[in-house]
Amino acid sequence: MAGMWKEFSKGLWAELPPFRLLLGLCPTLAVTTTAENGFGMGMAVVFVITLSSFIVSLIRKIIPKKVRIACYITVAASLVVAVELLMQAYAYPLYQQLGIFVPLIVVNCLILGRAEAFAGKNPVHLAVADGLGMGLGFTLSLTFLGAVRELFGTGSVFGMEIMGASFEPVKFMVAAPGAFVALGLILAGMNYLSIVQAKRRGEPAPENPSTGCHACRACAGRK
Amino acid sequence: MEYFLMFISAIFVNNIVLAQYLGQCPYLGCSKEKGVSLGMGGAVIFVMVIATPLTWLIQEFVLLPLDLGYLQTIMFILVIASLVQLVEMFLKKSIPPLYNALGIFLPLITTNCAVLGVAILVQRKEFDLGLSMFYAFASGLGFLLALVLLAAIRERLEVTHLPKSMQGVPAALVMAGIMSLSFMAFKGMIS
Structure with a gap:
């Protein structure tokens, strides 16, 4: 039980995606024009990543090592098709808002990355805890980023007026450049926090997390 | 004229990375050196130009006649994954110089959402085959441009x-x- 809690909770702060793991950046930037969109995207990812961790962990002993990435992609793609159909049936406006990024959950590095780094090597209950934690962390991050951008871009959060009538919305924040700048500043803030924390404990300052080909273990594993 | 406008629009106005947020992982991950970014950009153009017409044909002649439109996502990603593998093997055997230039980037491209993204985008925009292929090429060029520019900036940032x-x-x-x-x-x- 303690082990499950450990795997679950690391996704919520210590390895919070995408702010600390830097995986799944495309949807993070694209759908966070409002807090609601960010939350909806996050929920879709929670569904896919929890079930994909569950299935991958369940069949991890049957999958031949050489074709494991293809197997993980197939599992994720089947789940994404299910999400697409469910959203078309029950959340059509959100489905249209998220647009192309719903089918693109398949290639979200977070899902493949967790399958490769965790679910493919660990028993089912730990894999589900890990997937759920990572998914919820992803949802939290996206909702937070969406809220920040919506607050400055339109003056409201989740559609509720907050800033008052005299506030002049900064259109920049809900357009494409605002996404990059807001995410960059949040990442810098996270790095600053970990540097201050390390200093208080008397440890050397940690390296900033880096992204891409090296961090995404799913890709590196195929060599 | 239609082609020319789309070409400019796909590279500058609706740049795939900077306006449509696709392919962020390689954009941030492979932009530390100019050489690496050129290789990655070239590989992306290469795969996109092959993958987009192929998925277009599959959608037109397999999925639609069989009424299996909802399998689009799973079909496309499997086609792209196997295509990348094939291209890699083909290049290794027949065109070694090109393989040496692009080879190490090819496996990373399966999970590059720009490739799958463009394949799905041309379906949603209902382009015909020629236009799809052209759009894929222009989007790839836009990706290359953004990647190389960012790499050039980051090389300078290193020393500040x-x-x-x-x-x-x-x-x-x-x-x-x-x-x-x-x-x-x-x-x-x-x-």
Whole structure:
């Protein structure tokens, strides 16, 4: 039980995606024009990543090592098709808002990355805890980023007026450049926090997390 | 004329990275050196130009006649994954110089959402085969342009004194934001 809690909770702060793991950046930037969109995207990812961790962990002993990435992609793609159909049936406006990024959950590095780094090597209950934690962390991050951008871009959060009538919305924040700048500043803030924390404990300052080909273990594993 | 406008629009106005947010992982991950970014950009153009017409044909002649439109996502990603594998093997055997230039980037491209993204985008925009292929080429060029520009900026950032917390990805993201802002200036050019 303690082990499950450990795997679950690391996704919520210590390895919070995408702010600390830097995986799944495309949807993070694209759908966070409002807090609601960010939350909806996050929920879709929670569904896919929890079930994909569950299935991958369940069949991890049957999958031949050489074709494991293809197997993980197939599992994720089947789940994404299910999400697409469910959203078309029950959340059509959100489905249209998220647009192309719903089918693109398949290639979200977070899902493949967790399958490769965790679910493919660990028993089912730990894999589900890990997937759920990572998914919820992803949802939290996206909702937070969406809220920040919506607050400055339109003056409201989740559609509720907050800033008052005299506030002049900064259109920049809900357009494409605002996404990059807001995410960059949040990442810098996270790095600053970990540097201050390390200093208080008397440890050397940690390296900033880096992204891409090296961090995404799913890709590196195929060599 | 239609082709020319789309070409300009796909590279500058609706740049796939800076305006449509696709392919962020390679954009931030492979933009530390100019040489690496050129290789990655070239490989992306190469795969996109092959994958987009192929998925277009599959959608037109397999999925639609059989009424299996909802399998689009799973079909496309499997086609792209196997295509990348095939291309890699083919290049290794028959064109070794090209393989040496692009080879190490090819496996990374399966999970590059720009490739799958363009394949799905041309379906949603209902382009015909020629236009799809052309759109894929132009989008790939746009990706290459954004990637090489960012790599050039980051090579210079390496030697500046940034606060510790801004070094690396945060600075690259802010740079990307400023680049995206300047690309937005093209917006008035083509509606």
